[in-house]
Amino acid sequence: MFAYQLSVKAENRPGNLAKITDILEEGKINIRAVTITSFNDHGIINLLVDNPRLATRILEKKNVSVVLKKVIAVLIEDKPGGLNRLVRLLANENINLEDAYGFVLESRKHAVLVLDVDQPEKTQKILSSSGYKTLNADALSAIEPFHYIKY
Numbered sequence: 001m002f003a004y005q006l007s008v009k010a011e012n013r014p015g016n017l018a019k020i021t022d023i024l025e026e027g028k029i030n031i032r033a034v035t036i037t038s039f040n041d042h043g044i045i046n047l048l049v050d051n052p053r054l055a056t057r058i059l060e061k062k063n064v065s066v067v068l069k070k071v072i073a074v075l076i077e078d079k080p081g082g083l084n085r086l087v088r089l090l091a092n093e094n095i096n097l098e099d100a101y102g103f104v105l106e107s108r109k110h111a112v113l114v115l116d117v118d119q120p121e122k123t124q125k126i127l128s129s130s131g132y133k134t135l136n137a138d139a140l141s142a143i144e145p146f147h148y149i150k151y
Contacts, residue, residue: 001136002120003073004052008045009065012038020045020064027058032141033114035101046099048114050141071116072123073135078104078111086113089130095123105143112143 010016017036024031024047033048049055052068059066076082083102090097099116112135117123127134135143 001134001139002070002124003048003114003135003137003140005069005071005114005116006047006049006052006055006059007067007069008047008059010043010045012041012043017045020047020059023059023062023064024049024055027055029055029058030141032143033101033103046101048140052137069116070120071114072120072127073140074113074115074127075105075133075135076102076111076113078106078108082111083113086132089126090115090117090123093122093126095119095126112140 008020010020021031030050031047032050035046037044037046047055056066056068074086076086087097096118097115098118100113102111102113104111115123124134
């Protein structure tokens with residue numbers, strides 16, 4: 001299963017993220033995860049949202065440079081070595097990780113690693129045959145992390 005991530009190229013200046021989140025809020029798009037990487041005067045904002053195709057159309061209508069990317073959201077064990085086992089498997093299969101980020105679902109049980117790889121179909125087959133579970137866009141946007149801390 002594949003998920004989808006929005007990647008927005010943006011100038012590295014105050015208010016740029018707010019411009020994107022304003023547009024998404026107006027379109028009633030729920031942001032589930034975000035990462036920001038900057039390099040000098042530009043950067044990339046990666047977003048997991050509840051409706052990636054609609055979000056892409058909404059941003060494009062507002063002249064925002066956005067790319068809808070196919071990514072793989074892999075469930076891994078949240079314990080020492082969980083991440084290493086996954087990345088070692090991919091390295092042994094000559095899969096290049098172009099971008100990745102993760103978050104914990106349930107402490108000491110499950111985490112999700114979102115992968116942008118150079119060979120998504122091959123990676124999906126390798127993961128499946130190695131017993132890893134992946135999440136599609138709907139499952140990823142429906143995640144409700146287990147919280148140990150009450151707010």
